[in-house]
Amino acid sequence: NAGVTQTPKFQVLKTGQSMTLQCAQDMNHEYMSWYRQDPGMGLRLIHYSVGAGITDQGEVPNGYNVSRSTTEDFPLRLLSAAPSQTSVYFCASSLTGVTTEAFFGQGTRLTVV
Amino acid sequence: AQRVTQPEKLLSVFKGAPVELKCNYSYSGSPELFWYVQYSRQRLQLLLRHISRESIKGFTADLNKGETSFHLKKPFAQEEDSAMYYCALRTGTASKLTFGTGTRLQVTL
Numbered sequence: 001n002a003g004v005t006q007t008p009k010f011q012v013l014k015t016g017q018s019m020t021l022q023c024a025q026d027m028n029h030e031y032m033s034w035y036r037q038d039p040g041m042g043l044r045l046i047h048y049s050v051g052a053g054i055t056d057q058g059e060v061p062n063g064y065n066v067s068r069s070t071t072e073d074f075p076l077r078l079l080s081a082a083p084s085q086t087s088v089y090f091c092a093s094s095l096t097g098v099t100t101e102a103f104f105g106q107g108t109r110l111t112v113v
Numbered sequence: 114a115q116r117v118t119q120p121e122k123l124l125s126v127f128k129g130a131p132v133e134l135k136c137n138y139s140y141s142g143s144p145e146l147f148w149y150v151q152y153s154r155q156r157l158q159l160l161l162r163h164i165s166r167e168s169i170k171g172f173t174a175d176l177n178k179g180e181t182s183f184h185l186k187k188p189f190a191q192e193e194d195s196a197m198y199y200c201a202l203r204t205g206t207a208s209k210l211t212f213g214t215g216t217r218l219q220v221t222l
């Protein structure tokens with residue numbers, strides 16, 4: 001049982017490049033989400049999904065796309081990377097429900113130059 | 114809209130001293146509150162949730178609806194408590210978590 005797995009752990013992109021951050025979970029959780037973590041700003045929700053085929057925007061969705069074709073996977077796509085997207089990205093999953101625990105991946109440190 | 118406020122970016126205490134990490138929230142409905150912790154080079158993990166009313170690693174947190182607060186407390190700080198602590202609020206539909214900006218706890222000898 002691996003929990004939440006994110007790849008890659010580190011990535012350097014040039015401005016304008018696109019890439020996909022991968023996230024997979026093996027706990028059969030319905031709810032998955034992506035956050036970015038920036039100094040002094042905590043974790044901010046980018047996109048989330050309450051089940052396969054259902055996604056919605058969070059607090060800071062601009063410049064990012066998501067899809068949820070399976071329960072296990074929730075990739076985050078950067079369409080045209082910008083320096084402002086330099087951040088640490090965390091994927092999380094949980095059962096739906098207000099009191100349930102969220103499980104986090106180890107994070108992807110992305111630098112856009 | 115919901116909001117979580119952690120007023121201290123850094124809290125530095127001596128080993129054995131009491132710790133209180135502040136968290137205030139704003140939400141019009143019935144809140145569910147959590148404390149998550151991130152130790153150095155580790156992933157974010159749940160420390161405790163208010164509904165469980167439990168003590169984890171000596172930490173407790175009580176939800177005060179009148180003051181809209183969920184402060185994290187520990188009577189005697191240990192070196193291994195040094196970490197980043199995030200208060201989070203979860204609201205009904207879609208199970209979204211809203212995080213505070215985090216407080217770095219530094220426990221020194």
